Amino acid sequence: MTVDRLDPDADRDVDAWVALWQAITEHDLPDDLPPGRTEPSWWLRASPTHAVTTLVVRDDTGELAGAVRLGLPTGENSHMSWSNLYVRPDRRRRGIGRQLFEAAIAELRSQGRRTVSFDAPDSTAGQAFAAAVGAVETVHKVRYLYRFDRVDPATRDAIAVSAAEPSPGYALVRWIGPCPPEHLDAFVNAITGMLDAPLVDALDYVPTKPVAAEIRDDAVQIAELGIREYVICARSNSTGAFAGMTRVYVFSGGRGDQDDTTVLAAHRGHGLGLRMKSEMVRWLAETEPDLVQIETWNDATNDPMIRVNVALGCTRAEVWPTWTTGVPA
Ligand SMILES: CC(C)(COP(=O)(O)OP(=O)(O)OC[C@H]1O[C@@H](n2cnc3c(N)ncnc32)[C@H](O)[C@@H]1OP(=O)(O)O)[C@@H](O)C(=O)NCCC(=O)NCCS
Known part of the structure; x- marks a missing residue:
């Protein structure tokens, strides 16, 4: 073959x-x-x-x-x-x-x-294969699923209402598809919060700063493929600056993918992560009636994000290891 x-x-x-x-x-x-x-x-x-x-x-x-x-x-x-x-x-x-x-x-x-990282759901075959080719497990992610049929609309609303209470000094801004030009710089700045996400050296990956033109061009291409990008940002009422963002991609077939969620360090401690995500699922329940599930991956050590997902109503699906190996010269 x-x-x-x-x-x-x-x-x-x-x-x-x-x-x-x-x-x-x-x-x-x-x-x-x-x-x-x-x-x-x-x-x-x-x-x-x-x-x-x-x-x-x-x-x-x-x-x-x-x-x-x-x-x-x-x-x-x-x-x-x-x-x-x-x-x-x-x-x-x-x-x-x-x-x-x-x-x-x-x-x-x-x-x-010089390096390659593979990921897949954990299995005997995957582990044995990784060992056979000399790759080692470097990251241990857990996949969670938000299933719309497992959280009733009243509970979804109640979670969103109570999640908004601890952050009266912030408002939510939202859009579908490419970021409106007037928000692009603030949005790019909010995404930089992802640079704090846990990473291990063995991945041989350097977190890179988001660039406005790349974010815009990527979103245009994604929209052209028929994928709907939903974004919610939290904005500080006092400064007007964006404090955090969350983004979900909606595909055909009832599936959605939770992309980045982040709150900038200066704005943590007000429950903005749960507020943005709970409003996101409420919004999607209204606008995407065929959406059945949103999947989201968390590093197993990222307790704050896992707590948010559990509070939202996500259920743990399975472990996804990442295996890494060098590329011999
Ligand atoms: C893991 C996977 C890619 C293996 O594909 P495959 O074509 O069956 O693998 P190969 O036949 O080339 O096997 C290579 C070696 O892997 C190991 N291996 C693969 N599957 C195994 C299993 N089910 N049990 C034990 N060892 C296994 C063996 O050492 C095997 O060598 P051997 O046949 O000489 O004993 C396949 O099971 C798969 O697609 N799994 C889901 C995705 C995944 O886990 N990807 C791994 C990313 S690192």
């Missing part, structure tokens, strides 16, 4: 990629909704801050037996790769995973990258 490149502009390749993710989700995450088309299609696309190369092994039928997606940061992190390596459940234990891994390492070496 040969490894070749997936073409994100070829409908046939995108169809096969979506089908692969649907088969993987059904097998590895049986309680989840299968992804629709927009979400996996997005993963194939380069953004203003990273390139994407996807290497695949095809069956005779043209279906994908497995794939490794390399998310290749540009700029300060151009020495590493965020990656996902998956083999279709009915094609496992035949050497395809190892073949894809070796192809990924060769690709990264040719680009002069």
Whole structure:
């Protein structure tokens, strides 16, 4: 079997990629909704801050037996790769995973990258595979799910109302899609709060400052793909500055993804994280009636964010390790 490149502009390749993710989700995450088309299609696309190369092994039928997606940061992190390596459940234990891994390492070496990190739901196979290829677990994330059918509307409202009480000096500002130009600088500043998120040295990743043009161009591209971006920011009444932000992406198929949530250090301690997130789910319940679940990942050591998610009504789904290894020269 040969490894070749997936073409994100070829409908046939995108169809096969979506089908692969649907088969993987059904097998590895049986309680989840299968992804629709927009979400996996997005993963194939380069953004203003990273390139994407996807290497695949095809069956005779043209279906994908497995794939490794390399998310290749540009700029300060151009020495590493965020990656996902998956083999279709009915094609496992035949050497395809190892073949894809070796192809990924060769690709990264040719680009002069020195480190690669993979993540996946925890499993015996994933752990054994990581050990077999010499990768070590560097991050331990936990995935939580907000299921709209598990929190009744009255509870959702009550959580949002009580979450607003400790922060009378702040108002919420919201939009759907690319950030309105008048808020862009304040929004970019709020996102810098993510630079405080816990990180481990072994990931070989440097947190990078958000850049306004990149945030804007990324949002335009995401909207063009049919993904709806919902943003809520907290604004200080006294200074007018943004104190924090939260963002959710809504895909086809009833699925949503919780992206960043952050409160700048000077504004912590007023419950703004729970206030923004509880208002977000209330807003989404009104505007996105087909939305069934929002997933969110937290580093297992990030107690403040986990407390917010539990207070919101999220339930713990499973552990997602990140495994990291070097790219031999
Ligand atoms: C992990 C995964 C990629 C392995 O793919 P695969 O094609 O079955 O892997 P290979 O056949 O190339 O196996 C390579 C080695 O991994 C180990 N391994 C893989 N699956 C295993 C399992 N179920 N039990 C024990 N060892 C396993 C073995 O050491 C194996 O070598 P061997 O067959 O010579 O004993 C696949 O199970 C998968 O897609 N899982 C979900 C995603 C995931 O966990 N990705 C891992 C990211 S690091």
